[in-house]
Amino acid sequence: MKKLSAIAIGLTLALSGCSTMTPARYSVSVDNNLILKKYAGQTTRIISMDPPANYDSNCRLMGPIQASDGMTIPQFVQKAFNDELKFASIYSENGNSIAGALTKIQFSSASGLTSGWWDLGLTLKASNGKTISVENRYDFKSGFDAITACNQTAQALAPAVQDLIKKAISDPAFAELLQ
Incomplete structure (x- = not known):
């Protein structure tokens, strides 16, 4: 009986490991598109x-928050930025390169108990030597329990990136x- 209990406890612990929270794919923003349309005739792309230096992807004891499609968050932001440029018809492989x-x-999934935020900072440097830096905080409702809060935090990544791009x-x- 003790052996059966030990096996049951072991299986429970093995099956209750951490989960990875993944946001939905990025979708372009109408607001960002309107802003980018004023650059019609110019072409660019984000090359990298x-x-x-450091990023802790763990959300409470639930596990890490990762970007969709197996991308890292930097890859997610790069793809999102290029998607916005493509949607505004100013993306080009041969255009001005921006790193x-x-x-x-x-991020926090427990700010004020049921709220959360993403803090994202970005520096862009063009091939012409010009540079800009922006930071943005995106606030959202997360939830009380860890499962809800961490899933909400993951889902808030895409709109947080939309706002970061808009600021840039x-x-x-x-x-x-x-x-």
Whole structure:
């Protein structure tokens, strides 16, 4: 009987390991598209996106938050930015090259008990030597229990990235990156 109990406890522990929370795929923003349309005739692309020095992807005791389609968060941001450029018809493999670096990736799934936030920082450097840096905090409702809160945190990544991109392309210095 003790052996059966030990096996049951062992199986329970093995099956209750951590989960990976993954957001939905990125979808382009109408607001970002309207901003990018003013750059019609110019072409660019994001050629790289470096990760920050440190990023803790663990959400409570549930497990890590990862981007969709097996991408890292920097790859997710790079693809999102290029998707926005494509949707605005200013993306080109032959256009001006912009290298990106995420300077900050932080999140909380338990701010004020049932709220959360993503803090994202981004530096963009164009092939012409011009650089801009932006940071953005995206607040959202997370939830009380860990499963809900961590899933909500993962789902909030895409709109957090939309807002980060909007902050970058709304910066007056963004136009200088495209010259």
